[in-house]
Amino acid sequence: MKELERDLGLPSVFAISIGAMIGSGIFILPALALEVAGPAVIVAYALAGLLVVPAALSKSEMATAMPKAGGTYIYIERGMGPLLGTVAGVGTWFSLSFKGALALVGGVPYLLLLFDLPLQPVALGLAAVLILVNVVGAKQTGRLQVAIVVVMLAALGWFAAGSAPSVEQANYAGFFDAGIGGLLAATGLVFVSYAGVTKVASIAEEVENPGRNIPLGILGSLAFTTVLYVAIVAVLVGVTDPGSVAGSLTPMAVAAESTLGQFGVVVVILAAILALVSTANAGVLSSSRYPFAMSRDELAPPSFSAVSERFGTPVASITLTGAVLLVLIAFVPILDIAKLASAFQILVFGLINVAVVAFREGNAEYEPEFTSPLYPWVQVFGVVTAALLLTQMGSTALLGAVAITLGSVVWYVLYARSRVSREGVVTDAVRRQVGQSALTRTASAMHETPREVLVALTKDLDDERERSLVAVAADLVRPDDGRVVVVRFEEVPDQVPLTEDAAAQSSTDISYEARIEALSAELGVDIEADEIVSHDTKRAVVNFADGRGVDTVVAEHEPLRLRSRLFGDPIDWVVRHAPCDVLLVDNLGYDNPERVVLAGDGGPYPPRAVGVAEAVAAASGGDVLLRQPATPKMTDQHKRTVGEYQAELSELLSVSVRSEPLRADGGWSQDPDVVVRRGPERGVQSALFTDRPAGTPPRCTTITVYPHDSRQPTFAQRLLERLTF
Numbered sequence: 001m002k003e004l005e006r007d008l009g010l011p012s013v014f015a016i017s018i019g020a021m022i023g024s025g026i027f028i029l030p031a032l033a034l035e036v037a038g039p040a041v042i043v044a045y046a047l048a049g050l051l052v053v054p055a056a057l058s059k060s061e062m063a064t065a066m067p068k069a070g071g072t073y074i075y076i077e078r079g080m081g082p083l084l085g086t087v088a089g090v091g092t093w094f095s096l097s098f099k100g101a102l103a104l105v106g107g108v109p110y111l112l113l114l115f116d117l118p119l120q121p122v123a124l125g126l127a128a129v130l131i132l133v134n135v136v137g138a139k140q141t142g143r144l145q146v147a148i149v150v151v152m153l154a155a156l157g158w159f160a161a162g163s164a165p166s167v168e169q170a171n172y173a174g175f176f177d178a179g180i181g182g183l184l185a186a187t188g189l190v191f192v193s194y195a196g197v198t199k200v201a202s203i204a205e206e207v208e209n210p211g212r213n214i215p216l217g218i219l220g221s222l223a224f225t226t227v228l229y230v231a232i233v234a235v236l237v238g239v240t241d242p243g244s245v246a247g248s249l250t251p252m253a254v255a256a257e258s259t260l261g262q263f264g265v266v267v268v269i270l271a272a273i274l275a276l277v278s279t280a281n282a283g284v285l286s287s288s289r290y291p292f293a294m295s296r297d298e299l300a301p302p303s304f305s306a307v308s309e310r311f312g313t314p315v316a317s318i319t320l321t322g323a324v325l326l327v328l329i330a331f332v333p334i335l336d337i338a339k340l341a342s343a344f345q346i347l348v349f350g351l352i353n354v355a356v357v358a359f360r361e362g363n364a365e366y367e368p369e370f371t372s373p374l375y376p377w378v379q380v381f382g383v384v385t386a387a388l389l390l391t392q393m394g395s396t397a398l399l400g401a402v403a404i405t406l407g408s409v410v411w412y413v414l415y416a417r418s419r420v421s422r423e424g425v426v427t428d429a430v431r432r433q434v435g436q437s438a439l440t441r442t443a444s445a446m447h448e449t450p451r452e453v454l455v456a457l458t459k460d461l462d463d464e465r466e467r468s469l470v471a472v473a474a475d476l477v478r479p480d481d482g483r484v485v486v487v488r489f490e491e492v493p494d495q496v497p498l499t500e501d502a503a504a505q506s507s508t509d510i511s512y513e514a515r516i517e518a519l520s521a522e523l524g525v526d527i528e529a530d531e532i533v534s535h536d537t538k539r540a541v542v543n544f545a546d547g548r549g550v551d552t553v554v555a556e557h558e559p560l561r562l563r564s565r566l567f568g569d570p571i572d573w574v575v576r577h578a579p580c581d582v583l584l585v586d587n588l589g590y591d592n593p594e595r596v597v598l599a600g601d602g603g604p605y606p607p608r609a610v611g612v613a614e615a616v617a618a619a620s621g622g623d624v625l626l627r628q629p630a631t632p633k634m635t636d637q638h639k640r641t642v643g644e645y646q647a648e649l650s651e652l653l654s655v656s657v658r659s660e661p662l663r664a665d666g667g668w669s670q671d672p673d674v675v676v677r678r679g680p681e682r683g684v685q686s687a688l689f690t691d692r693p694a695g696t697p698p699r700c701t702t703i704t705v706y707p708h709d710s711r712q713p714t715f716a717q718r719l720l721e722r723l724t725f
Contacts, residue, residue, distance in 0.1 A: 013217030014224075015149055017197055021225045022152050023279035024099065024338075025193025027272040028106030030233050031251035032335055037178045037186035038246075039171070042234045044186035049226030051187070051389070052194045054382025055349035056222050057372040058356040060215035065359070065368035072348055073290055077297065079355035081424030086299050086416060087408040088351050091344045093290035094404055097321055098341035099192060100283025101127075101328035105337060107276025109249035110269045123329050130281050131322035134288065136311050148278050155271035156228065159252070160235050163259040167238030184392040191389065192342040193229060197222045211369025249334075288314065288321040298419045299412070336396050343390060343397035344404065350386030353379040358426030366425070421635065428637050431724035435645035437717070438604030443652055445607035445711075449615070450551035450581075451482040456541045458489050458555060458571065461587075465556065467519060468590035472583070472703065473554045474525040475619035476612065484527045486516050487544060491537040538573040546579045557584030557704065575679070575706045581608055584679070586702040593673030593701075594622035602629055603721030605649065606678045606713075609705040613676040616703075617655045625672065626650075626659040642725065672700055679706040 033041040062075045072092055077085025108123045176183070197218060236245065236255045245251045252272060256264040292314040295305035308315045328337055357379055359366040372378055390398060453473040457466065473484045488509070513529045520527035534540035545553050555571050575582045596617040598605055605626070617624045626646050643659070650657035713721070 010213045010217055013213050014221050017217055017221035018149060018153075018225055021194055021196040021221070022149065022156075022228075023275045024102050024106050025190060026156065026229060026232055027110070027252050027276060028102065028249075028334075029190050029193060029338060030236055031245050031248045032338055033186040033189050034237070034246035034251075036189060037182040039173075039175045039237050040178055040183050041186050041190075042230055042237060044183055044190055045193070045229040045233050046226060047183070047187045048191045049194060049222060049229070051191070051382070051385050052197060052222060052349065053219075054372075054378045054385075055352045056197055056218050057215075057378055058352045058382070060218050060370055061356055061368045061372045062352075062359065063214045064211045064370045065366055072352060073293055076348075076351050076355045077299075077422075077424065079358040079424050080351065080426045082297070082299060082416060082420045082422055083409065083412050084351060084424070085297070086294070086412040087405055088348055089290050089294045089299065090408040090411070091351075091401075091404055092348050093287050093321070094324075095192070095195065095341055095344035095348060096283050096287030096290070097324045098328065098337050098344065099195060100130075100280045100287065101325050101332070102192070102334065102337045102341055103276040103279040103283060104325075105329055105334045106249070107273055107280070110253060110272040110276070113250060113253055113265070113269055120330065124326060126277065126280070127322070127325050127329055130277075130284050131318065131325070133281065134284050134318050134322075135308075135313055135315055148274050152271050152275050155267050156232055159256055159260065159264065159268060160231055162264065163235045163239050163255065166259045167235060169238075171238050171240065181392065184389065185394065188342055188346065188389040188393040188397070189338055190342070192338065192345050194222065194225065195341075195345045197225070215370045284318070284321060284325065288318040291317040291320060297422075299416045301415075339393055339397035340400045343393055343401045346386045346389050346393075347401050347405070350383050353382035353386075354426070358424060358429060361426070361429040423635055423638065427724055428641055430720060431638070431641050434717070434720050434724055435604055435641065435648075438607070438721075439645070439648055439652070441713075442605070442607040442610050442649065445611055446614075446652060449480050449482075449611065450476050451480055452548070452550045453477050453482065453484050453552045453554055454541075454545050454548065454550040455484060455486040456489060456544075456553055456555040456571075456574070457487065458537050458541065461556065463515065464589070465587050466515070468587050468701070469554055469556060469585060470516070470519050470527065471523060471590050472585060472616070473552075474519075474523040474527070476552065476554075476615050478525055478619060479615065482525075484525055485530065485548065485550065486527060487530045487532055487541075488512060489537045489540050490531065490533045491540075492533060492535060538571070538577075541574050542577050542579070550580055552581045552583060553578050554583045554585065556587045579708070581708050581711065582706040583612065584704045584706065586704070588699060588701045590674065590701050592620045593617075594620055595625060595672040595674075596622055597625045597627055597672040597675045599675050599677040600626070600628040600725075601678055603718070603725040604645065606705060606707060608707040608711060609676050609678055610649070610653070612703060612705055614653050614655055616674055616676065622673070623656040623658060624653060626657060675700055675702045677702065677704055679704050 030041060033044055037044055059072070059075070062079075066075070066078075073085060073089040076088035080088075104123045104127055105119075108119050108126065111117070111122065112119060178186075236251060239259050240255050245254050248254050250269075250272075252268045253265050256268040260267075291300050291304040293305075294300040295302055295317070304317045304320070305314065306316060307313065332340075356372060357376055360375065390401060453476050455469050455473045457469070461469075470484060470486055473486075476482075477484055509531055512531070516527055516529035532540050532544060541553065541555075553574065555574065557571055571584060575584070593616060596613050598609060598613040613624050616622075626649070628642065646657075646659045650659075
C-alpha cells in the first residue's frame with residue numbers, strides 16, 4: 001500500500017483540533033447552559049475543559065502507539081474487544097450525528113436574522129444538501145477549513161476585545177444560585193463543545209513527529225479553546241442583562257448587538273453560519289464513516305462498507321446517517337439534542353480512558369512514544385467524572401445513553417458475535433487476573449484437605465458400588481490420616497413411628513458393618529460404619545453432617561429420570577443445604593484409577609475439584625490430565641494465556657500433570673479412568689438438562705464437585721470467568 005506523507009506540523013495539528021471544537025459550543029450552547037446554571041456557566045466551561053484532559057491524554061498516548069489505526073472506535077474496539085467496540089462505534093456515530101443536528105438547528109436561527117424564513121424547513125433543507133454533497137463526494141479542502149477557523153477566531157477575538165469594556169459587574173450577581181447540581185448539569189451540557197479535541201488522532205499517520213506533535217497539538221488546542229470559551233462566555237454574560245440571553249437561539253448576536261451595533265451582529269452572524277455549517281458537514285462526513293468502519297470489521301452489515309462505483313463514497317452509510325440527522329432535526333428539541341450529543345461524548349471519552357488501561361495491562365504489543373502522566377489515576381479520574389456527569393444530565397440524556405448502550409449490546413449478541421473472532425487486549429488482561437485469582441484460591445485450598453468425610457448411602461447398592469464410594473472417600477482423607485464415616489440412611493413412611501423396633505439391627509445391617517470394617521483394613525484408613533433410620537433421608541444426611549462436623553459428603557448420583565429432574569432428588573436437596581462440600585459420584589467403578597481427568601467448563605478449574613483430582617491421582621500413582629472444551633473461535637493469545645495458567649496450576653500439584661484439549665468432535669484421544677468436574681450451575685435449565693459433562697466417555701466414573709457456598713466464587717467472578725475463559 002502507498003504511504004501517506006507525514007507533512008502536517010504542529011501548527012496544522014493545532015488548527016485542525018481548534019477548528020473541530022469551535023462551533024456550537026460558543027454560538028449555541030451558552031444560552032442553553034445559562035438556563036441551567038446562570039452565570040456559573042463560565043465555570044461550567046472551565047470545568048468541562050478540565051474533565052476532558054484525561055481523555056485527551058489517553059487519546060494522545062494511543063495515537064502515538066498506533067498512528068496508523070486512527071479513530072476512537074478503532075482504539076476502543078482493539079483495546080476492549082468487539083462488544084465494547086460496538087458500543088463505542090454506535091455511541092460515537094450517534095454523538096456526531098447529534099452534533100451535526102445541533103449545528104444545523106442552532107445555526108439556522110442566525111441565518112434567519114438576515115432572512116425571514118421558517119426555521120425547521122430551512123434546517124432540513126440544509127441537511128439534505130449536506131447529505132447530497134457527501135454522497136457525490138465533494139468535501140472541504142484543507143485551505144477552506146483553515147480559512148473558516150481564521151474567520152471564526154478573528155470574529156470572536158473582535159467580539160471579546162470590543163465588548164470587554166462594556167462588562168457590568170451586576171450581571172454576575174447570583175453567580176452560584178443554581179448550586180452544584182446546576183453547575184454539573186451545565187458542565188455535562190457543554191461537554192460536547194470539546195468533542196473535536198481528539199479528532200486529529202484520526203489523521204495521525206500524516207503528522208510529522210507524532211510522538212511530540214500529537215500530544216502537544218491536542219493538549220495545546222484544548223488549553224487554548226478552554227481559555228477562549230471561558231473568556232467569550234464571561235464577556236457574553238457580563239454585557240447582557242441577567243436572563244436576557246438565557247434560552248435565546250442566537251446568544252452571540254444578542255450580545256454583539258448590545259456592544260458592537262448592527263455591523264457587529266452581521267460579522268457574528270457570518271462567522272456563526274460558516275462555523276456551524278462547517279461543523280454540520282464535518283459531522284455528516286465523520287459520523288457516516290463509523291458504520292463504514294464497523295462494517296469492515298464485520299460488526300455491521302457489509303452493505304455499509306460498499307463504496308459506490310459512481311461517486312466513490314459509502315452511499316449506504318451516508319444515507320443511514322443522513323436519515324438519522326433528518327429525524328433529529330424534525331422531531332427532537334434543540335436542548336435534548338445538545339444533552340444527547342454530550343451524553344454520548346461523555347460515554348465515549350470514558351471508554352477511551354478504559355482503553356488505555358486495557359492496552360497497558362494487556363499482553364499486546366503497545367509502545368507509545370508519549371505516555372500519559374500519573375497513570376492510572378488520570379484515567380480513573382476520567383472514568384469516575386464521566387459517570388458522575390452522566391447522572392447529572394437529566395433523564396432524557398441518561399435514558400438515551402442507556403438505550404443506545406443496551407441496543408448496541410443486543411445488536412452485537414444477535415448479529416455480530418457469531419461473525420467475529422477477535423478479542424480486545426483488555427479481555428486478555430482480565431483473563432490473566434482471573435487466572436491468577438483462581439491460582440491463589442487453589443493454592444490456599446491445597447492446604448485444606450478434608451479430615452473427615454461422610455459417605456452417605458441413600459440407595460441399595462451392590463458391594464462393588466459401595467466399595468467404590470468408600471474408596472473415593474478414603475483417597476480424600478489419606479494424606480492427613482483422616483477418618484471416613486459410612487452411614488446407611490433408611491427412610492420409613494411418616495405413619496410408621498420411629499420405635500426401638502424400627503432401629504433394631506437386621507442381618508443385613510450386621511453384614512454391612514462387617515464389610516465396612518474389612519474395607520478399613522484393606523484401604524488403610526480409619527473407617528466407621530453407622531445406620532440411621534428417619535422419615536426424611538435428605539434432612540437426616542444434612543443433620544448428621546452438621547452435627548458431626550464433617551468436611552465433605554460423598555454420595556452416589558445416578559442420571560435422573562424426568563420426574564426426578566422436575567421435582568428434585570434427595571441428593572440434590574443435600575447439595576443445596578449441606579454445611580460442607582458435596583461430591584456426587586456417577587459410579588461406574590473405581591479401581592486404582594491412573595488417568596484422572598480434570599474437566600474444565602470454559603473457566604479456571606475450581607480449587608476443590610483440583611484438590612479432589614490430585615488426591616485421586618496421588619492415591620494410585622496416576623496422572624492428572626487437564627482438559628478444556630474445544631472453542632473454535634479461540635484466539636492464539638487466548639490459547640497462550642490458558643496454557644500459561646495450566647502450567648502454573650501444574651506446579652501447584654504433587655502429581656504428574658499433562659494438558660490436552662478435546663478433539664474437534666468432542667471425543668477423547670484416550671479414555672480416562674475418572675473424570676473430576678465442577679457441579680453445573682443451579683437453576684431450572686441445569687435441573688432439566690444437566691446429565692453428564694460434555695465429552696465424558698460413557699464408561700467412566702465421574703466425580704462432580706459442589707463446593708460449599710462459602711467456597712463458591714462470587715457471581716462477578718463467575719461472570720468474568722465465563723466472559724474471558
